[in-house]
Amino acid sequence: MSLDDRSRFVLKAIVSSYIKTAIPVGSQTITRSFDMGVSPATIRNIMADLEAQGFLTQPHTSAGRIPTEKGYRFYVDTLFQGPDFSKEREELFGQAEQLVQRETIQALLQDTSKLLSDVSQYMAIVTAPKFSSTRIKQVEFVRLRKRSVMAVCISQDGFIQNKFFELSEDLSQKELNKVADILNNLYSGLTLQEIRRKLLKQMQKMKDLYDHLLQETFELTRRTFMDGGTGGGDAELYMDGASHMIDLPDFSDFRVMKGLLGAFEEKKVIIQLLDKYIGTEGVQVYIGSENPILGNHRCSLVVSHYKRGDQILGTLGILGPTRMEYSKIIPLVDSTAKKISRLLESSQEEESSLGKSKEV
Secondary structure: OOOOHHHHHHHHHHHHHHHHHOOOEOHHHHHHHOOOOOOHHHHHHHHHHHHHOOOEEOOOOOOOEEEOHHHHHHHHHHHOOOHHHHHHHHHHHHHHOOOOOOOOHHHHHHHHHHHHHHHHOOEEEEEOOOHHHOEEEEEEEEEEEOOEEEEEEEEOOOOEEEEEEEOOOOOOHHHHHHHHHHHHHHHOOOEHHHHHHHHHHHHHHOOOOOOHHHHHHHHHHHHHHHOOOOOOOOOOEEEEOHHHHHOOHHHOOHHHHHHHHHHOOOHHHHHHHHHOOOOOOOOEEEEHHHOOOOOOOOEEEEEEEEEEOOEEEEEEEEEEEOOOOHHHHHHHHHHHHHHHHHHHHHHHHHHHHHHHHHHO
């Protein structure tokens, strides 16, 4: 729905004021804060029209107006066109530059979650790559006790997953190391799906093997890569900033806060919902009932994905009240996702150049 310039100005002024103060906005506030050159009565008429069109609502007859979801949506959709947004983007780009390369992707994503939460003062959500989408760099086996083994799978991104299982026969650590060497020679650089396809073909050919160690090698391979566990459907989820949400006036109602925190107990559900939006390009903003996670809890979600090359690996986002600082949060999420992508890309390039130098 199109609005004339004066109505757009008043709507933006009300949304901006309410975001800062959490107090319903009246015509006197607009008159004092913004030089529109019109009377409070004219502003009241504009506000009444905006309310009639569904952009504003009046919580009490004696109070000012507050934005509806429709009002916030109009504000966000027009926000990208203003010079103030470009300024916010430049200022927040420096925040993302605090992130540096870490030994593992888990550590990097933990840093990311904390940074997003600290800077935004809202709740941050970051999903790690699904192990099944990454390429295996190395596999190690650790003997825990008789017939009990831990498989340690390390991806080329530095992502680590462990799996525990019992063997039908006991193997020494020396034998386990030999098995790991065989697997790394066969499967290093492949994705989990590629390993499984290759393994199925090899197991058909090798089913009549009499060599004890080779038999155990394929048994360990099957248990590590074919059975449930390693590279399962759900990625890890990192969250920070629940305490920030508790402090907000938007969640002063105990029942609302209880529902909000309760929704985060099911991490699997959150990951699955975020996965639905992982293929969308750029920053996505879900306001109130649009929110795929918490549509009934007065929240908005600003989310984007990070990737390595053309491969999308995971999502990161910020969850806050519908009254969140969109002009700050959108560029923060955007710049952070791009920074993570650059770090992962440079890590892969370093790994590739290191491998070539070793070959020489």
